[in-house]
Amino acid sequence: MRRISLTFLPLLVLAAGIVVGAHAASAKTTLALVAYSTPKDAYAKIIPAFESTAAGKDVSFTQSYGASGDQARAVGAGLSADLVALSLEPDVSTLVKKGIVPSNWNQNSYHGMVTDSVVVFVVRDGNPKKIHTWADLTKSGVQVITPNPFTSGGARWNVMAAYGAQRAQGKTDKQAIDYLKKLFKNVPVLPKSAREATQVFASGKGDVLLTYENEAIYANKKGVHTEYVLPKQTILIENPVALTKNGLNHSEAKAFLKFLWSSKAQKLFGDTGYRPVLKSVAKSAKYKYPKPKSLFTINSKSLGLRGWKSVQFRFFDHSSGIMVKVIGH
Amino acid sequence: MIAKYALRFGALGYLLFLLLVPVGLVFYRTFEHGLQPAWEAVTTPQALHALWLTLLIAAIAVPANTVFGVVLAIALVRHRFPGRGLVNAIVDLPLALSPVVVGLALYLLYGTGGWLGGLADHGIKILFALPGMILATIFISLPFVVREVVPVLREIGTDQEQAAETLGASPFTTFRRITLPAIRWAVCYGVVLTTARAIGEFGAVSIVSGRIEGKTETLPLYVQSQFEGFNTTGAFAASVVLALIAIFTVLAMRLFRPKEGI
Amino acid sequence: MATNPAVPVSRPGAVANRAGGALARGIAVGYLSVVVLVPLAALIWASRADGAATFWDEITKPEAAAALKLTLVAALVVAAFNAFTGTAIAWVLVRDSFKGQGMFNAVIDLPFALPTIVAGLVLLELYGPNSPFGVDLAFQRAGLIMALLFVTLPFVVRAVQPVLLELDRDMEEAAESLGARRLAVFRRIVFPNLLPAILSGVALAFARAVGEFGAVVLISGNVPFKTEVSSVYISGQIESDNPTGAAAVSVVLLAISLAVLLAIGAFRHWRTRHDR
Numbered sequence: 007m008r009r010i011s012l013t014f015l016p017l018l019v020l021a022a023g024i025v026v027g028a029h030a031a032s033a034k035t036t037l038a039l040v041a042y043s044t045p046k047d048a049y050a051k052i053i054p055a056f057e058s059t060a061a062g063k064d065v066s067f068t069q070s071y072g073a074s075g076d077q078a079r080a081v082g083a084g085l086s087a088d089l090v091a092l093s094l095e096p097d098v099s100t101l102v103k104k105g106i107v108p109s110n111w112n113q114n115s116y117h118g119m120v121t122d123s124v125v126v127f128v129v130r131d132g133n134p135k136k137i138h139t140w141a142d143l144t145k146s147g148v149q150v151i152t153p154n155p156f157t158s159g160g161a162r163w164n165v166m167a168a169y170g171a172q173r174a175q176g177k178t179d180k181q182a183i184d185y186l187k188k189l190f191k192n193v194p195v196l197p198k199s200a201r202e203a204t205q206v207f208a209s210g211k212g213d214v215l216l217t218y219e220n221e222a223i224y225a226n227k228k229g230v231h232t233e234y235v236l237p238k239q240t241i242l243i244e245n246p247v248a249l250t251k252n253g254l255n256h257s258e259a260k261a262f263l264k265f266l267w268s269s270k271a272q273k274l275f276g277d278t279g280y281r282p283v284l285k286s287v288a289k290s291a292k293y294k295y296p297k298p299k300s301l302f303t304i305n306s307k308s309l310g311l312r313g314w315k316s317v318q319f320r321f322f323d324h325s326s327g328i329m330v331k332v333i334g335h
Numbered sequence: 336m337i338a339k340y341a342l343r344f345g346a347l348g349y350l351l352f353l354l355l356v357p358v359g360l361v362f363y364r365t366f367e368h369g370l371q372p373a374w375e376a377v378t379t380p381q382a383l384h385a386l387w388l389t390l391l392i393a394a395i396a397v398p399a400n401t402v403f404g405v406v407l408a409i410a411l412v413r414h415r416f417p418g419r420g421l422v423n424a425i426v427d428l429p430l431a432l433s434p435v436v437v438g439l440a441l442y443l444l445y446g447t448g449g450w451l452g453g454l455a456d457h458g459i460k461i462l463f464a465l466p467g468m469i470l471a472t473i474f475i476s477l478p479f480v481v482r483e484v485v486p487v488l489r490e491i492g493t494d495q496e497q498a499a500e501t502l503g504a505s506p507f508t509t510f511r512r513i514t515l516p517a518i519r520w521a522v523c524y525g526v527v528l529t530t531a532r533a534i535g536e537f538g539a540v541s542i543v544s545g546r547i548e549g550k551t552e553t554l555p556l557y558v559q560s561q562f563e564g565f566n567t568t569g570a571f572a573a574s575v576v577l578a579l580i581a582i583f584t585v586l587a588m589r590l591f592r593p594k595e596g597i
Numbered sequence: 598m599a600t601n602p603a604v605p606v607s608r609p610g611a612v613a614n615r616a617g618g619a620l621a622r623g624i625a626v627g628y629l630s631v632v633v634l635v636p637l638a639a640l641i642w643a644s645r646a647d648g649a650a651t652f653w654d655e656i657t658k659p660e661a662a663a664a665l666k667l668t669l670v671a672a673l674v675v676a677a678f679n680a681f682t683g684t685a686i687a688w689v690l691v692r693d694s695f696k697g698q699g700m701f702n703a704v705i706d707l708p709f710a711l712p713t714i715v716a717g718l719v720l721l722e723l724y725g726p727n728s729p730f731g732v733d734l735a736f737q738r739a740g741l742i743m744a745l746l747f748v749t750l751p752f753v754v755r756a757v758q759p760v761l762l763e764l765d766r767d768m769e770e771a772a773e774s775l776g777a778r779r780l781a782v783f784r785r786i787v788f789p790n791l792l793p794a795i796l797s798g799v800a801l802a803f804a805r806a807v808g809e810f811g812a813v814v815l816i817s818g819n820v821p822f823k824t825e826v827s828s829v830y831i832s833g834q835i836e837s838d839n840p841t842g843a844a845a846v847s848v849v850l851l852a853i854s855l856a857v858l859l860a861i862g863a864f865r866h867w868r869t870r871h872d873r
Contacts, residue, residue: 038547046564070547076836083446084455085463085545104447156837195736195820198836205563210726211736211818228565324839333821338779339693346689347701349682353747354704357719358711364722407625414618422626424858425633430801431854433808435828436847439835440636443643443844450639473632506618528709535712538810538828542835555712555811562718562815574715581710588706 034064035258040081041091042074042159043201044221045121045245048278049091052271061261073199074159081106081250088253089263091120091245093159093200096318098246111248119244120266121220122281124298125167127235128207128215128222135213138235140171143214144188151212152193153203155322155329160200162322163243164216165329166304166311169321171239173309174300182310186332196333207232218243219295223279239300244283361578365571377572384549385557386576392465392553393533396472400529404480405522409514411481412488429477437474438542441467445543463545468553471539476532480525487521488514524591531584535577637851644844655845663822664830665849671738671826672806675745679802680795683753690754691761708750713811716747721816736818741826744812749802756798760791793868797861804857808850 041049049069056062070077070085074093081087082104090107092098098118101107112118129137135148143150153161168189172182197203200217207215208230215222215232222234247266253259265271272282276293287293305313321328365373376382410416411423429437445451445462454461461467495517499509537555544551552560554573561569645652655661690702708716720743722728725735734740764787772782810828817824819833827846834843 068547068550070545072546073836075838079836079838080463080545082838083442083448083462084452084460085547086460154833154837157833195818197819198833201563205565206818208565209721209735210733225565230565324837342685343689343693343695346682346686350686350701350704350750353743354707354750357716357723357747358704358707360723361715361719403625403628406621407629410618410622410625414622416622422629424855424862425629427858427861428633428854431804431808431857433810433828433831433847433850433854435810435831436640436808436850437636439831439840439843439847440640442835443840444636444639450635450642470632470636474636477632531710535710535715537712537714542832555714558712558714558718570718574718577712577715581707581712581715584710585703585706588710589703 034066035256036066036068037088037253037256037259037262038068038070038086039089039091040070040077040085040087042077042093042097042245043071043199044093044160044218044224045091045278045280046071046201047224048121048220048275048280051274051278052266055270055274056262056265059265061258061265065258065262071201073153073157073202075157076198086252087250088256088259089247089249091247093243093245094162095244095246095314096162096322097159098248099315099318101248101250106250106252107248108251108254112246114267116267116283117244118246118248119283120247121245121275122283123218123220123243123245123279124236124240124281124295124301125163125216125243126219126222126240127237128204128217128225128232129213129235131231131233133233133235137214138237140168140185140237140239143168143216144185144192148192148214149194149212150189150192150214150216151195151197151203151207152216153200154196154198155333156324157198158200158203160203160218160221161196162318163218163241165321166317167216167237167239167241170241170302170306170309170311171237171300173311174239174302179310183328183332186328190332204230219281220279227279236296236298238298239302240298242301242303244303245280358578361571361574365568365575368568372568373572373575376566376569377576379569381549381552382554382557382569382573385552385554385573388465388552389534389554392469392472393530395469396476396533397526397529399473400477401480401522401526404477404525404529405484405518408481408484408488408518409510412485413493426478426481429475434471434475434536434538435542438471438539441471441474441539441543462543463547463551465551467543468540468551471543472533472536475536475539476529479528479532480522483521483525483528484518487518491517520591524588527584527587527591531581531588534580534584640844640851641848643840644848646844647841651841652845652848655839655842656849658842660821660825661827661830661842661846664825664827665846667738667741667825668807668827669853671741671745672803675742675749675806676799676803678746679749679753680799683750683798683802684757684791684795687754687757687761691758705751705754708748713748713809714815717744717812717815720744720747720812725816735816736820736824738817738824741813741817741824744816745806745809748809748812749805752802752805753795753798756794756801757791760794764790793864797864797868800857800861800864804854807853807857 039049053067057065074097078092078097078100081090081101090098090101098107098111102109102111127137129135137143137148142148152164155161155165165186168186169182172185177185195206195211197206200221203215203217204221204225206212208225219234222232225232247263249259249263267284269284269287272284272287273293276282276287281295282288282293302309302311304311304317311317324330407426411419442462443449445454445467447455451461461470495513496509499513535555540553541556544556546552546556546560554577558570558573558577561573656665686705690698721735724732724740724743726733734743768786769782772786808828810832813826814829819825819829827850831843831846834846
């Protein structure tokens, strides 16, 4: 034992020294950002941009990325967060319910939404299976990749885009749900996050990937040989960011949140494939994205979409949600 | 005669395709684009931190399991006590238990709402922080030192120890001068196995880590996150580092392997 | 363990030894409790937190039941396969002699030392969509089986090797000199001696295969009802914020692990029956 402890003792001392040293060196404020899987590239640019401003001078960040629902669950279980950047509102609402995010988190002119996007079809180069419409997705022999709606935010956007698209074409609620059943029969695998779904598609599985437009652009940038189709009917994706009650204690966190709606940050979001929410940036030529012919939102009542609160429960409740029946063949 | 060669080439062929070619592929894919990109990929701050964190966790878990492993082994072999069979089973359990179950158990214990979830409110972060990852690693690498030392202790018997006791030696002196030298190679071998298991751990740690980049990301977790982020060179480069550590471990195992043991 | 009944026990060394023993046991039990027992107790508690009916529902849900079934069947197939390949490899490493034998012997331990995620990554590269061999086993049961074969490789080999090494060749040679064919010699003389070791190795391989996560998570694709094993299912339940469901299935896996340990203990008992 002595021999072994002699070997490890210096290692332990060294390790302890490094740990203590690291803590002593950083007189900075460290903010914890917990985000969903796809904005990693965007924050890789935005965080340094913030740190070069006066407000961000002595701030450093820790970052964690993963499936939106999964990350919300982790924060609920104790993962430290000053800011949560999630895929959709319900994931922030669960944190409000758990008392981690204050209930007035979305009281600003953007309702707490920091980026927009749309659901698109990512297909192989040249679109060999000629996939252009939602109806094409249910053709036999077509394999559709979409993440698991119970863990991924992107997956839920996909489902509501599919449902809404049917309603927009005049179908009834029942017919739209039948469509979902047909669609998921063509889904061979359910990756847990949008980023993982892109990975699966890139590795050669499937004919079409349902994902955020910004993720389609990211995949192209990373050299994945795909193109994407903007379907005629699709949903407007809106991604929230919120300060947690922990984050409220740091003025730097509030400053960073404000920074996300600045022209600079919005342009950086635009550069990584997102549709900016700041009107002045969204209108500029560089960030002008094609407008889908029939763009609806989660609040399009005429299409049976009455907001995330009712949709989350109706479709995605773990025991009684419609998707439980749709997926569990 | 044919049978001998058939068996030999069958067995070696199996090893080749299942084991050697895949591991060889790690090296090939890493250095496919040259030495420089691989080196750059493995020396990013995030990768270096992941390596450091992996080694740090091992540097804490391995000595803990070594010290307590020897104590446990002595207790199991030299003393009869009620519940000895149960203790034996518990020590062996990590060998047979899924790492996901281990991670979940810690998650349920230290997470918000768990029995010890309140610790986090007092500033003692276990889950999604270093202590949780250390506990997970200690759990899964627990058995090895114990399992190596127990048969040796059994084999050497208590004659010498009893003689020492008769001559008036204190228990600690007996341990230091008689028991320890007898078990030292078994302990070494156990330490090698424990270290290998600790460094390679993935499943349990992935549940309790929280995926905080640059803070709770070990090298195996880094491999996964790079692969998912389309940084295959980074994923493979980190894999090469882990493969080299594994090869080094395997050589150490050969060196210290007791003649009859596994 | 030899003890000398003539040595009187009332001696300072002996008393201190007993006190030291009690302290050692106390520390050992304390360590085990903190590290192993309390977390597992929390797990079992969480699984029954919503009642026995929910526990039963969670483990009999279609996806959970399918995952459990696939896990057990795949583990059995892999363990049985290892019984043959492991014994064959052990035989080649012990009874045969060729250049490079030492290297092959050393690499057997590689699956133990290599992180499972690295194993999964390389198997995916080698036998997945980018395979240089033109096969694609990803997202299929074949991929799952390959990953499990990789991680369970060492167990039977390392269990059988020492027994083979120790085996007294006299009986075999005698049988051969009397005209018995090699296969018969193996079947009737060698094999019965190897059987307990083989079974121990198979049990360990089985337990490992049941619990495997890292190697499986990349290549099998985790397709529910097709390639999703219980460890991946549990992970999915945690991520979907259903800890009770995850805990329930975990308790089933825990029970399986304990059963396997009991079996291994029994084989060990059987194997050492001649020594007692």
